[in-house]
Amino acid sequence: MKKRVVLLAVLMLCLLTISACAGEKEVLKVGTEATFPPFESQDEDGNYIGFDMDVIAFIAEDNGWEYEIVNIAFDTLIDKLEKGDLDIVIAAMTIDDERVQRVDFSNPYYDASQIIIVREEEAREFGLDDIAAMDLKIAVQMGTTGAEEAQGILGDDKIHNLYEFKRANEVFTELLSGRVDLAIIDQPVAQKYIAEMGGMKIHGAPFTEEKFGIAVQKGNKDMVDKINASLEKLVSSGEYQALYEKWFDE
Numbered sequence: 639m640k641k642r643v644v645l646l647a648v649l650m651l652c653l654l655t656i657s658a659c660a661g662e663k664e665v666l667k668v669g670t671e672a673t674f675p676p677f678e679s680q681d682e683d684g685n686y687i688g689f690d691m692d693v694i695a696f697i698a699e700d701n702g703w704e705y706e707i708v709n710i711a712f713d714t715l716i717d718k719l720e721k722g723d724l725d726i727v728i729a730a731m732t733i734d735d736e737r738v739q740r741v742d743f744s745n746p747y748y749d750a751s752q753i754i755i756v757r758e759e760e761a762r763e764f765g766l767d768d769i770a771a772m773d774l775k776i777a778v779q780m781g782t783t784g785a786e787e788a789q790g791i792l793g794d795d796k797i798h799n800l801y802e803f804k805r806a807n808e809v810f811t812e813l814l815s816g817r818v819d820l821a822i823i824d825q826p827v828a829q830k831y832i833a834e835m836g837g838m839k840i841h842g843a844p845f846t847e848e849k850f851g852i853a854v855q856k857g858n859k860d861m862v863d864k865i866n867a868s869l870e871k872l873v874s875s876g877e878y879q880a881l882y883e884k885w886f887d888e
């Protein structure tokens with residue numbers, strides 16, 4: 639009799655667990671900073687759009703994942719991923735040595751480079767090596783490879799000329815306001831903002847070589863493998879090329 643009761647209890651518990659799992663499918667949290675067109679931004683209705691957003695949609699569909707976009711400051715993404723508040727980060731994020739210590743990256747999915755932009759009326763000629771000596775002020779997005787480049791360019795003596803902003807769009811409004819002399823940011827993003835806002839231009843050639851990766855928590859090999867497999871499909875199906883033309887060939 640006792641045995642039967644226990645068995646029944648166990649059976650009921652099992653059923654409860656199964657129905658709970660079936661009822662609510664896990665929704666992955668995908669972190670990004672959505673003022674970074676053409677990689678990630680929001681349309682008038684608040685929908686997340688861009689190259690990265692299409693790439694992650696493809697990967698999720700391929701794996702049967704449900705997900706929601708979490709739009710936060712770029713310099714908080716790695717922290718949140720480490721803590722488990724996010725499952726995936728896709729944010730035009732460069733694979734660099736420092737980040738690789740803390741999170742795992744997918745295979746590279748985009749080649750990128752930093753570039754300088756100035757106001758349209760800027761007439762001074764300068765190269766990277768002249769910026770500190772000319773006492774020029776630089777705007778960057780906090781926690782980015784562009785910020786790191788700017789630190790190197792300014793050095794300790796001129797680090798007070800570094801102006802850091804949480805969101806990429808603030809970098810451009812700052813440059814247009816005249817409070818800084820130049821901004822350093824990823825090239826396609828610079829081009830997109832120049833096309834949309836006007837009043838600015840590219841200055842000189844791209845000066846870094848970077849590769850973007852999709853980040854997951856350190857040690858989550860299963861997810862990296864799945865993302866990489868989907869990325870391969872993205873390329874072999876021709877969809878990568880289609881997305882590239884959609885977002886970069888204007």
Ligand code: GLN
Nearest residue numbers: 712729730731732782783
């Ligand atoms: N590619 C740059 C980096 O990884 C900037 C990314 C971003 O601001 N979204 O730091």
